[in-house]
Amino acid sequence: MKRKIAAIFAADIAGYSRLVAEDEEETLRRLASYRAVTDDFIAKSGGRIFNTAGDAVLAEFPSAVEAVRCAIDIQESLRTRNMAYPPSRQMSFRIGITIGDVVERDGDLLGDGVNIAARLEGLAEVGGICVSRAVHEQVANKLSVQFADIGAQEVKNIPTPVHAYMVAMRREDGTYATPQVKKPAAKASATPNWMWPLAVTVVCVVAIGVAGFLYFTKLELPGRSGETSTAANTTPAATAVAAAAPAAPAPPPAAPIASSERFAAETVPFVGDRARITLANEYAPAADFKAVALNNAGVNAFVVAQPSEEAAKSAAVEQCQKHADAAQSPRKCEVYAVGNTVVSMYGHPPLPPTPWIVHDPSTERPLVPVEVPLVHEGPRKSIDERYLRGRKSKAIAVGPGGQMFFFFNQDSPEEAARRTLEGCGAVAGTACKIVAVDDVFVVPVPTILKVTGRPAGNASIAADARDDVVRQLAAASDGWNAVATGAAGHPGLALKAANEQNAINQALGNCAKRDSDCHVIAIGPFSVGPN
Structure with a gap:
């Protein structure tokens, strides 16, 4: 691992779950096209995509100036593309940028710089850009860009407020749109100081809740008496989205909806076979109050002997998130079961018919990352840098829109295939296909066409x-x-x-x-x- 200073760029699509729910296939096709645009701009600006998940993109730039210039180019290009669609079907990114100290490990970047960029993305307007004070200081005198100072913003899991600025985006007529003001975290903060060349009257201050995807959150969990928790195999699983295709529907909503399904350890998705055995032996027979939490990378925890149902749910999520943070898992933990009832929106991810793996010597050949079908350069690089170095058993699944998911260091090829398909299915919202097991293509992958x-x-x-x-x-x-x-x-x-x-x-x-x-x-x- 090595440390470095980098400009971190975080983006995802506003209202993506709604767009997918209304028209999945059309949304996947458009996201593929839009991701091709964003990935191209990032590459041309000297950036590098180091992580993708669903509709989200994380990239690093050697220069804050290039990162902001790239973000503006992306937003203006996508704004033009959106003009062909009614407002309810427009697909717009939010982008956050900061400069921070990060740790590089196996091509991925970790640290507060990544966390803060993700939180700034959540503060950005739909189709807008939000940057930290460090970025503003680097860019203000180098680009003809207008900013609005929105003051110190309190964001989740960052101990000190983040001073942020909105970038004013040009309208079609050449004028600049005034960003909506976020409520500063500090009570003593003055009304935001607008730095427009045009006179702007501040009409109102809108308090907008912080949104955005949660990457690498850092929760501290105090010990609880009478609590039992178990983590699944937290071997990293890479999720990636192809620019030639997602792409993936956003993860299931965080708020679980009650279900009448009875808890059965053998059907819990995402987790390893050993975790299922532990759940069957220790969680299932335990008395209330108890709960299980997990994410779609397979990180999980359970608690029993809690004072109330709410306490059980809260403790399970906190324990699970603590394990996820330790494993650098980018996915958020959610409640899967309360008592002996499944309550999660995860439910059962869509899976293809069995058999999931069919070995055929006439079509099998060594895995070549650049030939993995549908996925784009960033995910393919993840295969090269992470998957090929991972221990067996392992598998790669690809979704119909170019979504990609893999697991490695599993107990058997069957377990690797099952967990990979469940994770990919949850991200894609539809059944995925196993394309590689260990270091071999197990489906005929065309190269001539x-x-x-x-x-x-x-x-x-x-x-x-x-x-x-x-x-x-x-x-x-x-x-x-x-x-x-x-x-x-x-x-x-x-x-x-x-x-x-x-x-x-x-x-x-x-x-x-x-x-x-x-x-x-x-x-x-x-x-x-x-x-």
Whole structure:
């Protein structure tokens, strides 16, 4: 590990859960497009994405000036793209930037600099940028940017208030939008000092609750009498989102909703098999009041013999979060069960049909990070820097929108696959696919044609042929399969071919016998297009 000073950039999408709930597929497609824009700006500005989760992005820059310039470029570019959509469907980022001392470990960055950037992102307006005083001092005389001083802000899990500034964003007519003022934390703070060149009358002060994703929070938990807690295997799991695709729906809401489902240790998601055994032996038979908390990286804790239900819930979350902090897990802990009733919105993440792992020597080959389908450069770098160095057993799952999740150092390939699919499914909101186990691709991954997604339908195939195509593909469980269609939708299939090129040639040849203008639309479990 090494320490360094860096400008930390944190961003996520405002109202992402609502957008996904209203139209999941359209939201995933748009987020993929928007992430491609943001990732490109970050790279061109000399930045490096070091962590992604769901719709969130964390990046480092060697210069605060470049970080702010990049953030402005991103917001203005996405504002233009949003003009094509009604207000209720617009997708806007909040961005926070600070300069801080961070620790670099395996390509990831940890420390107060990351925490504060995340909190500043939560203070930013929709489509806006919020920076720390250190960034403001570095940028004020170097960029033609206007700021609003919003004073000292009290943010969660940061012991001292953070002095923050809003960046004024240009409107289409060239004027500047006035940021809404956040309520300063210090009681003696004066009314924010607006530093606009234009005269601005402050109409009101709006108290806005601090929002944003919680990365690496630092909670201190006092000991409790009569309390028992158990942490699961907290081996790091990397979640990443492809720019060519998320991307992932936001994590389930923090507030659990009561369920009538009875607690069963063998169905608790995300946690390892050993943790399930402990829950079965120690938590399940214990008397109330008790609770279990977990996050989708598998960190968990439980408490028993508490004075009340509320005390049990609070203690379980605090213990779980303490374990998550120690493991540098980026996901927030939530209550999973109270007593013997499951109350979590996590529920049971969507999983694909079994078997999850199918070994086929004709399609298996060594894992190459750059060839992992759908995911973007940042997640692929995480595979190279973290996954390949991780101990077996391990697995990588990819979602239909480019979401990625992996676990390593598990007791068996089956456990690695199960936990990886559960974590990916919770992030993606839909079933993911295991693409690699240990250091080997376990699905046919195209390289001649470009993977564009996972087939969500077969509308390009003639209606009277679709059922037969599905049946034949389901029966061909090994080798390289491909589907081609022509102008009239007549399909051509290649089943159990020896390699990708043979599958392409056979599918095109069979299609050409029945149709014209044939092209390959799918190879293996992926839809494809020109490379």
